[in-house]
Amino acid sequence: MREIKAALLLLSSVLLVSCALVSSAYQTPDIELTHLQSLDRKGLDQVILVHFTIENPTNEDLHISRFSYRLDLENIEQISGVVYGLKPISALGKTQVQFKVNVNIFSAFRILESAIKNKDGIIRYDLVTKVSSVWWKLPVVSEKSGQINLADKYNL
Numbered sequence: 001m002r003e004i005k006a007a008l009l010l011l012s013s014v015l016l017v018s019c020a021l022v023s024s025a026y027q028t029p030d031i032e033l034t035h036l037q038s039l040d041r042k043g044l045d046q047v048i049l050v051h052f053t054i055e056n057p058t059n060e061d062l063h064i065s066r067f068s069y070r071l072d073l074e075n076i077e078q079i080s081g082v083v084y085g086l087k088p089i090s091a092l093g094k095t096q097v098q099f100k101v102n103v104n105i106f107s108a109f110r111i112l113e114s115a116i117k118n119k120d121g122i123i124r125y126d127l128v129t130k131v132s133s134v135w136w137k138l139p140v141v142s143e144k145s146g147q148i149n150l151a152d153k154y155n156l
Contacts (some may be wrong), residue, residue: 028140029062029089030055031129033071034096036148045102050079052097052129056089063088066132066139067097073125074114078103122147 035051050071056062064086071079079101089095111123124147130139 027057028142029131030057031127031131031142031144033125033127033144033146033148035098039100041105042102044105046105046108048079048101048103048108050099050101052099053094054086054089054097054131055094056092059091061088061090063133063135064131065134066130068130068139070128071125072127073111073123075124075126076107076110078107078111121149123149 030053032053032055033050034053035049037049037051039047039049041047050069052069054062054064054067066082066084067086068082069080070077073079081099081101083097083099086097087095114123125145127142127144127146129142131142132139
């Protein structure tokens with residue numbers, strides 16, 4: 001009976017230690033919208049370059065197998081996409097990624113109209129990102145809201 005209790009105690013200790021070690025790998029990467037840049041128009045679509053910064057808060061390289069995002073500007077779903085196979089982000093490191101996306105030109109005009117009406121050019125955004133890795137069973141979801149200043153910093 002004593003051997004069983006000792007074995008259960010040892011098994012519990014090993015389980016707790018392994019959970020503590022694994023939990024550091026599950027820290028959520030910090031993803032920020034850093035820049036929007038207007039490129040060419042294609043018919044009724046405006047091509048925009050979307051810039052993100054991804055920060056890895058863990059002590060191991062972050063291997064992202066799938067990165068998806070949805071960016072709403074002024075409560076209008078504008079930009080969404082999925083990217084596979086990003087370069088690994090080093091431990092405790094930061095990287096910049098950028099993606100070309102197409103936006104309906106009429107929606108882009110509504111965003112610009114909102115920036116013009118708001119004399120300081122500030123546009124409200126909501127960003128939802130999902131990061132999948134081979135190490136995690138479920139994607140890590142991040143939701144952020146904020147404002148960008150199209151008049152000063154951004155080129156939309």
